[in-house]
Each structure stands twice: as structure tokens, then as C-alpha cells.
Amino acid sequence: DTAVSQTPKYLVTQMGNDKSIKCEQNLGHDTMYWYKQDSKKFLKIMFSYNNKELIINETVPNRFSPKSPDKAHLNLHINSLELGDSAVYFCASSQTTVQYFGPGTRLTVT
Amino acid sequence: KNEVEQSPQNLTAQEGEFITINCSYSVGISALHWLQQHPGGGIVSLFMLSSGKKKHGRLIATINIQEKHSSLHITASHPRDSAVYICATIYNFNKFYFGSGTKLNVKP
Numbered sequence: 001d002t003a004v005s006q007t008p009k010y011l012v013t014q015m016g017n018d019k020s021i022k023c024e025q026n027l028g029h030d031t032m033y034w035y036k037q038d039s040k041k042f043l044k045i046m047f048s049y050n051n052k053e054l055i056i057n058e059t060v061p062n063r064f065s066p067k068s069p070d071k072a073h074l075n076l077h078i079n080s081l082e083l084g085d086s087a088v089y090f091c092a093s094s095q096t097t098v099q100y101f102g103p104g105t106r107l108t109v110t
Numbered sequence: 111k112n113e114v115e116q117s118p119q120n121l122t123a124q125e126g127e128f129i130t131i132n133c134s135y136s137v138g139i140s141a142l143h144w145l146q147q148h149p150g151g152g153i154v155s156l157f158m159l160s161s162g163k164k165k166h167g168r169l170i171a172t173i174n175i176q177e178k179h180s181s182l183h184i185t186a187s188h189p190r191d192s193a194v195y196i197c198a199t200i201y202n203f204n205k206f207y208f209g210s211g212t213k214l215n216v217k218p
């Protein structure tokens with residue numbers, strides 16, 4: 001009965017590859033988010049989707065693209081991975097302004 | 111742009127102590143969010159508030175809109191409170207700005 005789930009939990013890949021991280025929420029929330037937490041533990045919002053519409057895009061490289069097949073899912077696709085993309089990526093969802101976070105996906109680019 | 115400053119960056123306390131973590135921001139906001147990130151990495155929402163004070167168990171959060179300042183208090187601290195506490199401001203209901211976090215270590 002996990003509220004917000006992400007897969008995979010760990011992802012190790014080489015530079016130049018394309019990868020996806022999946023996120024699902026079973027809370028019936030209208031808005032979902034992707035965050036990046038870098039090695040300094042600073043949390044930065046990347047995207048949010050509200051009813052399948054992108055409403056925030058915080059100067060993220062266009063190699064990153066969110067895809068929302070339905071209200072319960074917001075997947076993150078990353079093309080041409082770079083070393084600097086190594087981080088923990090968190091998915092979250094909200095109905096109002098309180099957010100519920102997934103467990104995170106640790107991405108390591110070698 | 112809304113700057114969010116947290117203090118202190120690191121805090122070590124003895125079990126049982128009263129703890130205060132501060133958050134200041136630079137522009138008017140819709141609401142403010144306190145988050146807790148456990149050593150294992152999981153993030154939990156503690157409070158979302160836009161005025162006054164909220165209490166949950168040993169945790170108390172206050173916000174002063176005029177002074178653009180919020181505090182998170184932990185009473186009778188316990189080693190299991192050891193975590194990173196993150197303040198996030200919500201601007202115009204759809205923009206989020208995060209502080210750099212306060213790492214709390216409570217020693218038994």
C-alpha cells in the first residue's frame with residue numbers, strides 16, 4: 001500500500017546512455033513532481049505535472065523529459081547521461097501543498 | 111527569486127534537549143513546508159503552514175509572516191530525531207524554494 005513508489009531504487013549506467021525512472025502514486029493526487037538531490041544534499045525541484053500539464057520547469061537541461069501517461073504516473077527520461085547527472089532523484093505528489101515523497105532513486109553515471 | 115536560509119547548518123544535541131531550527135526567506139510566500147530526511151534518505155513531510163503555529167507530538171512549527179521567519183522546535187529530543195530538516199517555501203502556490211537543510215544529531 002505504498003503511497004508514492006519509484007523504480008528502480010538504484011541505477012548505475014555509463015555516460016551517453018538513455019535511461020528512465022518510473023514513479024507511481026496511489027493517493028489520487030493531481031500534481032506530481034521530480035526533484036534532484038545532489039552530492040551536497042541540496043534538494044532542487046525539476047518538474048511538476050498537474051493533470052498532465054507541465055507547470056514548472058526549473059532550468060533543467062532538455063536531456064531530461066517528464067512523461068505522464070496518466071494522473072498516477074510521472075516518469076523521468078534522461079538522454080545522453082552525463083557524469084553530473086549522478087544524484088538521488090525523488091518523485092513526490094500532492095493534492096494541496098503538502099507533498100508526499102517517494103523513496104528516491106540513486107543514479108550513478110560512470 | 112525567493113532565497114531561503116536555514117540555521118544552523120549542523121546541530122548536535124544531547125538527548126532530552128530542546129531544539130530550535132530556524133528558516134528565513136526573502137519574499138512573501140503562500141506557505142512554508144518543513145521536511146525531515148532520514149539518514150537512509152527517505153523524506154517525510156512534517157508540517158505545512160501559512161500562519162501561526164502547528165504541533166504534532168514533540169514537534170512544533172511556527173511562522174511569522176511579517177518577519178518572514180519560521181522555526182521548528184523539537185521538545186525532549188531523542189536520538190531517533192537525528193535527521194536532516196529542510197525548510198521549503200511555496201511561492202504563488204506553484205513555485206518551491208528549498209533551504210540547504212539542518213543536520214541534527216541527537217546523542218544518547
